[in-house]
Amino acid sequence: MRKHKYIEEKFFRVLMFFSTTLIVMVLLLIIFSILYKGLPSLSWEMISQTPKGGFYFGKEGGVLNAIIGSLYLSIGATLLAFVIGLPVALFMNVYLVKFKKTVNTIRFFLDLLWGIPSIVYGAFGFTIMIYLGLKTSLLAGIITVTLFIIPIMVRAMDEVLKTVPFGLLETSLSLGSTRSETAYKVFLKQASPGLVTAVLLSFGRAIGDAASVLFTTGYTDHIPTSLTQPTATLPLSIFFQLSSPIEEVQNRAFASAVILTVIILIISILARLYSRKYQKHKINF
Amino acid sequence: MARFRIGRHLRSRIHLVWMVVSLMIILLLPFILGIGLYVKSILLLEEKSLWELLFSSDWRPLSGNFGFLSFAISSLWVTALSLLIAGPICLLTAIHLTHYAKKWVLQIMHPVIDILAGIPSVIFGVWGILVIVPFISRYVAPIFGIETSGYTILTGSIVLAVMIIPFILNIMIDVFKMIPDELKEASLSLGASKWQTIKLVVIRKAFPGIISAFGLGISRAFGETIAVLMVVGNVAKIPTGVFQAGYPLPALIANNYGEMLSIPMYDSALMLAALILFCVVLIFNFLSRILIMRSEKITN
Structure with a gap:
């Protein structure tokens, strides 16, 4: 009996160790398999040119249209989400700080929104687009992606602002500043590295999501010059190229996947650096 | 002034x-x-009534028949199977990280989880096509004597499982961290081994949290689109085994959006699919979050 209890523990410890290692291995496998398959087809041409005639039959060209399109789309959506999201996060933590119940309800609400699949936003965005008489365009995409990332951004910012000590709020108010000054001058400054992390996180979500832009941004071989033009995005360009039966085109899909992965990895690392910086500057009252 | x-x-x-x-x-x-x-x-x-639509598998948009049954069942298969794969792995890893692992392991695992959570779903799809599809068709299916292209429900579930792991794991780590130390100390001082303490005290105490982490994982898996679409095969038929192709609801919406515009009823059917998705996810999210909040209140 006595021995049995230790054997069981040993057994589960091995299992636990195994599953932890498995997760790390899977991540490495994902990154390596993408790099292994994509790097040989990755060339300067891929990054620096838009698709030329016959691109989808394996002739020359690159995915610059999708790279720029994705950047336009995600930067636009992140900015818009920031303009709406930051005030809400500040409002919850500066104005509503005494109304714990209200704040918790809002948080609950945001968590619910956070889980809605992006395809639902996509379908909804499409409906709105038709309703307003818009065509598939950069603007429609930006609006849809904004709706999709707002809950993520607000919740991430809220997690940061939650850690700003109450004493700081009291001090600022007692020195005669208004609540909005406290919010925008004191809280914003104190939490800025953490807020950068939140913004980067949302940006990463925006650039990587395909389902929400599938119906709203359309697809084109050109770099958009106005908000009303359709726009190519990197995830969709990977998706479309991969469904081609021609091998060269498929290989380009893998190369495009490398580009997207590298962008996402850079964002992750930046986010991590900023969140570390925030931890360092944290004040404890 | x-x-x-x-x-x-x-x-x-x-x-x-x-x-x-x-x-x-x-x-x-x-x-x-x-x-x-x-x-x-x-x-x-x-x-037609919602009931009729949900329990008919007759999907012929051009003649006005919109039965969602095969899509709903595909969604259930993929979701359930992915949770079955991801659930135990997350539970074991979460216990390992919170109770056994050294500090440096946690320091490695945090960025690993973050990066895994940040990888776009289309990349998971590409990985699925590169690695999991051939793996299933060459190694796994032959064991059961089945010949398949590799684009199956099982493939979709494996890819989906990897996608929801960081999500479930993050919540579970938080849940385990919230268990008060006094509780464990009391159990240890009564002579229980560390594993017995975990099994009989910690897991029992964390049970509502674990269930709600699974619930959130389910709602995540249910709505995932592109990655699943790329590897699951997309055949509109009720699947009867894991080595068959499936066609989950999100994939249905994504695949048909372009062509449905000309038929208003088709458009309406896909919107209904999105609405069903929206409601299912909201309900699962709602229940899980309530459960988490309840258990937080009790431990505090």
């Missing part, structure tokens, strides 16, 4: 108004989403 003061307070006012307006936009968003999708799906619902 006086003018400056007015300016200051006016500015505060404007800021406050914008804050409240933004908050209203966010709070109204889910209602607008739900109503918008509902209005679009009325067209189909007037013709």
Whole structure:
């Protein structure tokens, strides 16, 4: 009996160790398999040119249209989400700080929104687009992606602002500043590295999501010059190229996947650096 | 000086108004989403009842038959199977990280989980095609004597499992961290081994949290689109085994959006699919979050 209890523990410890290692291995496998398959087809041409005639039959060209399109789309959506999201996060933590119940309800609400699949936003965005008489365009995409990332951004910012000590709020108010000054001058400054992390996180979500832009941004071989033009995005360009039966085109899909992965990895690392910086500057009252 | 003061307070006012307006936009968003999708799906619902649509597998949009059954069942298969794969792995890893692992392991695992969570779903799809599809068709299916292209429900579930692991794991780590130390110490001092303490005290105490982490994982898996679409095969038929192709609801919406515009009923059917997705995810999310909040209150 006595021995049995230790054997069981040993057994589960091995299992636990195994599953932890498995997760790390899977991540490495994902990154390596993408790099292994994509790097040989990755060339300067891929990054620096838009698709030329016959691109989808394996002739020359690159995915610059999708790279720029994705950047336009995600930067636009992140900015818009920031303009709406930051005030809400500040409002919850500066104005509503005494109304714990209200704040918790809002948080609950945001968590619910956070889980809605992006395809639902996509379908909804499409409906709105038709309703307003818009065509598939950069603007429609930006609006849809904004709706999709707002809950993520607000919740991430809220997690940061939650850690700003109450004493700081009291001090600022007692020195005669208004609540909005406290919010925008004191809280914003104190939490800025953490807020950068939140913004980067949302940006990463925006650039990587395909389902929400599938119906709203359309697809084109050109770099958009106005908000009303359709726009190519990197995830969709990977998706479309991969469904081609021609091998060269498929290989380009893998190369495009490398580009997207590298962008996402850079964002992750930046986010991590900023969140570390925030931890360092944290004040404890 | 006086003018400056007015300016200051006016500015505060404007800021406050914008804050409240933004908050209203966010709070109204889910209602607008739900109503918008509902209005679009009325067209189909007037013709047939939801019940009829959900329990018919006859999907022939051109002749006006919209049975969602095969898609709903595919979604259930993929979701359940992915949770079956991801659940135990997450549970074991979470216990390992919170109770056994050295500090440096946690320091490695945090970025690993973050990066895994940040990888776009299309990349998971590419990985699925590169690695999991050939793995299933060459190594796994032959064991059972089945020949398949590799684009199966099982493939979709494995890819999906990897996608929801960081999500479930993050919540579970938080849940385990919240178990008070006194509880464990009491159990240890009564002579229980560390594993017995975990098995009989920690897991029991964390049970509601674990269930809700699974619930959130389910809602995540249910709505995932592109990655699953790329590897699951997309055949509109009720699947009867894991080595068959499936066609989950999100994939249905994504695949048919372009061509449905000309037929209003088709459009309406896809909107209804989105509405179903929206409702299922919201319900799962809602219940899980409530459960988490309850258990937090009890432990505090």
